[in-house]
Amino acid sequence: MTGIWQVSTATENREQAVALAESAVMARLAAGAQIVGPVISVFWHQGRYGTSEEWQLLFKTRADRYAELEAHLLSHHPWDKPEVVALPLIAGAPDCLRWVERTTEANPAV
Incomplete structure (x- = not known):
């Protein structure tokens, strides 16, 4: 794990x-953050089957900043109950991983 x-x-x-x-x-x-779209979502929501066009966002953060990022997304998201999910990265280019670590420090030097 990274x-x-x-x-x-x-x-x-x-x-x-x-x-x-x-x-x-x-x-x-x-x-x-990377924004991908439009994408088509196929789902069950509130007991109904549906499809919709959406724009997917992919964020990179440190594990110890996840709770703050989740809270931010939930409070700033235009939907009442948006999906917010996270996956740990098991590997990555070292320079990229260091960039994420440095950039998401609470008090960055940059």
Whole structure:
């Protein structure tokens, strides 16, 4: 394990995705965010089957910053109960992993 996690969520449109990504990165809760879209989601929600077009966000953060990032995403997300999930990265390019670690420090020197 690297101590770095990839966190994902989705929004209804590109503008919402960019705003959410910018707020998390500016707060240094994530080193960066990638926005992918549109993607098609197929799901059951509130007892109904559905499909929708969404914009997926992928954040890179340290494991010890996850709770803060999750709280930020939940409080700034345009949806009432968005999906926010995280996966630990088991490997990665050392320079990339160090960048995530340095960038998400609570009081960065950069």
